[in-house]
Amino acid sequence: MALRPRVSRLISKQANRIPRSLDSLIRQGEEAPLASTGMASGQVEAIWRATRKLYRGGMTPALSLCLRRHGEIMINRSIGFADPDSQRIMTPDTPVCLFSASKVVAAMMIHHLVETGDLDLDDPVTRYLPKYGQNGKGRTTIRHLLTHQAGIPRPQETVSADILFRPEEIFDILCAAKPTTLNTQAYHAVTAGFIVGRVVEAVTGEDLNTTLDRVVRQPMGMKYFTFGSTGPERAMDVSTGVPFKVVDLFLNHAVGGTIDEVVEVSNDNRFQDVTVPAGNLYATAEEASRFFQMLLNNGRYNGKQIFKPETVARALEPAWHRPRFDRSLMLPLNFSNGFMLGNRGMGMFGPGAPRAFGHLGFISIYCWADPQRDLSGALLTTGKGVIGPHLPSLFSLQHTINKHTRLRNA
Structure with missing residues (x-):
């Protein structure tokens, strides 16, 4: 298209x-x-x-x-x-x-799972996504993702903008990435969000929109x-x-x-x-x-x-x-x-x-x-x-x- x-x-x-x-x-x-x-x-x-x-x-x-x-x-x-x-x-x-501004909504889905006792912000990401631990990212926590300290502020290889239409490819790239700014604040414009979303999906067994619909959208009467x-x-x-x-x-x-x-x-x-x-x-x-x-x-x-x-x-x-x-x-x-x-x-x-x-x-x-x-x-x-x-x-x-x-x- x-x-x-x-x-x-x-x-x-x-x-x-x-x-x-x-x-x-x-x-x-x-x-x-x-x-x-x-x-x-x-x-x-x-x-x-x-x-x-x-x-x-x-x-x-x-x-x-x-x-x-x-x-x-x-x-x-x-x-x-x-x-x-x-x-x-x-x-x-x-x-x-x-x-x-979408980030705050995805983040609140993580906080919802903390509230229900299904995860902790200081859990390693690999507890839910074992594949993510490649190239020294085994100690990366969920808190690192939410505070822009996960060390993957941008893809390390050249990618075209339309890679956003291929989320599985993005996930593979981020799992294989080597952290460059771990424990250092460096705004993650898009990258960390994909991992946050996958963590929510791994814990709930449903896609992110389904969780959002159940936790926020329907209870608050949102149309969009x-x-x-x-x-x-x-x-x-x-x-x-x-x-x-x-x-x-x-x-x-x-x-x-x-x-x-x-x-x-x-x-x-x-x-x-x-x-x-x-x-x-x-x-x-x-x-x-x-x-x-x-x-x-x-x-x-x-x-x-x-x-x-x-x-x-x-x-x-x-x-x-x-x-x-x-x-x-x-x-x-x-x-x-x-x-x-x-x-x-x-x-x-x-x-x-x-x-x-x-x-x-x-x-x-x-x-x-x-x-x-x-x-x-x-x-x-x-x-x-x-x-x-x-x-x-x-x-x-x-x-x-x-x-x-x-x-x-x-």
Whole structure:
């Protein structure tokens, strides 16, 4: 099957499609009365104004934002085209690929098995996958996988991006790999997820989506929230931004592929037929926000205990006392057992959010919760570009959200 044709990366072409009024491109889902969120109309409008400004930068054909405060939805809106070619409008009900934000969902399946007593984070991976112990990986633990210390941040041999459609081949390559950064933090963009998924399947005797469906999706009433398997309803990804070779070189080092390669693979229909535990969970912004609200509520949702409070606490326990320099992403980061964590200064989830937890997805997807603000949220975007005019607007949106949702006693 041929890959979807490459979409132009020129910012001007996308920006020229943006009308003076965005009204025809905006859709709104169900939102709670403002009083239940503790927000004033001016605060919500400031956040939505910053969101529209981010869209007007021309770096993403579509975005969807869902924010919950005090457990109530205060914003659930979308802007743009889910498929620029067909001009299909993005709605709050359109599923989007979360890319690396998928990692937290796969990680929580591991934590579920710890909760049920079926494994321990410090168990060697070989207890469940004996084949994985080749070339000095016999001491690699499940905790190493979740904290990006497993020593296999990227394949050691040159592979094409479409290897993602051949998971058995990936597994064989990773089992044969020699660890290069064991016990050192080096972001594993895709690799560790495949081993995490295989561990879950080895313990449960079922595929990862079946476990996810049983533990989270059905109890929480999700329509999507699945690895692949969403079909034509999904939003399509688009390469955008200023094409700098150094950017693609960095991404190739950090995530194992260029922007164009990742976009082409994600838009290929075959991407719907495989499970990529670290990269192809599909959800709406509301579903992603719902999942993080459940974690914020110590594992409880609508009267159902999805995870025990101690399970959530274990998942969010920092791997280190302070951020460590990451040898893949080349910046200081703090991870827990499956999550990215906030910082006191400017962090992944905006300024002044040291207790926030969540994960970023390819370029500008954010899924997170912040106990200091009683906030859970998801910003899903379809434009994939690193360098461009969106950066100041993205930082401004983060700042605006954090400024207007901070609790007085936090």
